[in-house]
Amino acid sequence: MPPQPSIPTxxxxxxxxxxxxxxxxxxxxxxxxxxxxxxxxxxxSGVCHTDLHAMNGDWPLPVKMPLVGGxxxxxxxxxxxxxxxxxELGEQVGVKWLNGSCLACDFCEGADESLCEKAILSGYTxxxxxxxxxxxxxxxxxxxxxxxKLDEVAPVLCAGITVYKGLxxxxxxxxxxxxxxxxxxxxxxxxxxxxxxxxxxVIAIDGGEEKGELCKRLGAExxxxxxxxxxxxxxxxxxxxxxxxxxxxxxxxxxELPFQQATGYVRSRGTIVAIGLPAHAQLKAPVFDTVVRMIxxxxxxxxxxxxxxxxxxxxxxxxxxxxxxxxxxxxxxxVFNLMKExxxxxxxxxxxxx
Ligand code: 8ID
Ligand code: ZN
Ligand code: ZN
Numbered sequence: 001m002p003p004q005p006s007i008p009t010x011x012x013x014x015x016x017x018x019x020x021x022x023x024x025x026x027x028x029x030x031x032x033x034x035x036x037x038x039x040x041x042x043x044x045s046g047v048c049h050t051d052l053h054a055m056n057g058d059w060p061l062p063v064k065m066p067l068v069g070g071x072x073x074x075x076x077x078x079x080x081x082x083x084x085x086x087x088e089l090g091e092q093v094g095v096k097w098l099n100g101s102c103l104a105c106d107f108c109e110g111a112d113e114s115l116c117e118k119a120i121l122s123g124y125t126x127x128x129x130x131x132x133x134x135x136x137x138x139x140x141x142x143x144x145x146x147x148x149k150l151d152e153v154a155p156v157l158c159a160g161i162t163v164y165k166g167l168x169x170x171x172x173x174x175x176x177x178x179x180x181x182x183x184x185x186x187x188x189x190x191x192x193x194x195x196x197x198x199x200x201x202v203i204a205i206d207g208g209e210e211k212g213e214l215c216k217r218l219g220a221e222x223x224x225x226x227x228x229x230x231x232x233x234x235x236x237x238x239x240x241x242x243x244x245x246x247x248x249x250x251x252x253x254x255x256e257l258p259f260q261q262a263t264g265y266v267r268s269r270g271t272i273v274a275i276g277l278p279a280h281a282q283l284k285a286p287v288f289d290t291v292v293r294m295i296x297x298x299x300x301x302x303x304x305x306x307x308x309x310x311x312x313x314x315x316x317x318x319x320x321x322x323x324x325x326x327x328x329x330x331x332x333x334x335v336f337n338l339m340k341e342x343x344x345x346x347x348x349x350x351x352x353x354x
Pocket of ligand 1: 047048049050051053158159162181182183184185186187188205206207211226252253254255257258274275276277278300301302303339342344346
């Protein structure tokens with residue numbers, strides 16, 4: 001085992017003091033791992049739109065306050081509880097949204113641990129990765145292989161896992177067409193990459209030229225700009241090779257409207273996968289079309305531990321190009337402002353202070 005660096009008693013963190021924010025960059029104590037936990041010296045953390053929902057408290061799920069947000073963290077294990085056996089000091093791991101679960105309920109036993117009623121959530125019900133030292137349940141941290149770029153792999157820990165799982169849930173098969181709605185954002189830009197790696201054709205839907213260029217660069221077959229199109233449904237269908245519409249739709253936008261539009265353009269027998277979690281939103285679909293066109297609508301929520309490992313392995317194999325902008329941890333407030341305005345193409349990643 002390599003010599004272990006000493007662990008300080010205080011550290012830099014971004015703390016949200018109350019619902020609504022703003023976040024405060026300050027020093028807080030370094031936590032100590034419980035019996036089944038590891039302490040991870042975080043090097044990079046992605047900023048997910050979920051972190052903004054957490055600060056705003058806009059979901060019907062109680063959020064811890066004060067809160068250290070963040071759930072796309074990667075770093076090195078520097079301490080572990082006495083019950084931890086399979087994670088070594090010095091190992092590289094990722095801390096994801098699902099920080100821990102009971103491991104004993106039907107959902108946990110069936111590898112559906114995100115549905116566990118006792119699940120704890122990084123950067124939401126427990127402190128997350130916007131700090132230099134973060135706790136994670138040893139059973140749930142994701143191994144990060146040596147040699148991968150830590151800043152680029154960070155967004156895989158939420159965005160990557162979630163879209164990879166969502167694509168599997170869509171049941172789309174190689175060669176088929178998937179529409180990705182919110183394609184220029186954090187989840188969407190990765191969804192395009194995973195879709196391509198899984199042999200799918202991509203119709204990207206988002207707004208503005210910067211996001212359009214990003215989508216083309218990431219290999220989308222077509223880009224539909226929702227801010228410019230006069231008839232979104234017709235445009236999306238026209239971009240599917242036979243005009244019958246995409247076989248699957250991945251809804252990763254943080255807005256309600258696209259959730260109402262998707263039944264209009266999805267192919268008959270197609271599947272709509274709801275992943276984005278816009279505040280106070282309803283999913284509405286015409287009963288008639290859903291029935292006579294045999295449309296499936298399903299939700300998809302992060303992924304299990306194996307989905308996490310597989311998503312990281314796609315990245316390790318060079319199949320996923322993660323479009324990141326790296327800024328210091330102190331910049332989180334500005335990242336949230338850009339995110340609120342929908343101005344982020346790809347993902348911002350925070351670099352922890354040395
Ligand atoms: O497990 C899950 N289901 C899960 C996991 C992680 C994140 C769900 N999420 C949720 C987040 O909480 C958030 O609600 O997915 C949503 C998207 O997260 P993100 O990718 O981190 O957000 P972003 O980077 O801000 O990207 C959102 C994109 O949606 C576009 C925006 O332009 C942006 O690029 N968008 C919007 I807002 N309205 C749109 C519209 N009408 C739209 N794109 C197309 N059409
Ligand atoms: Zn997330
Ligand atoms: Zn459980």
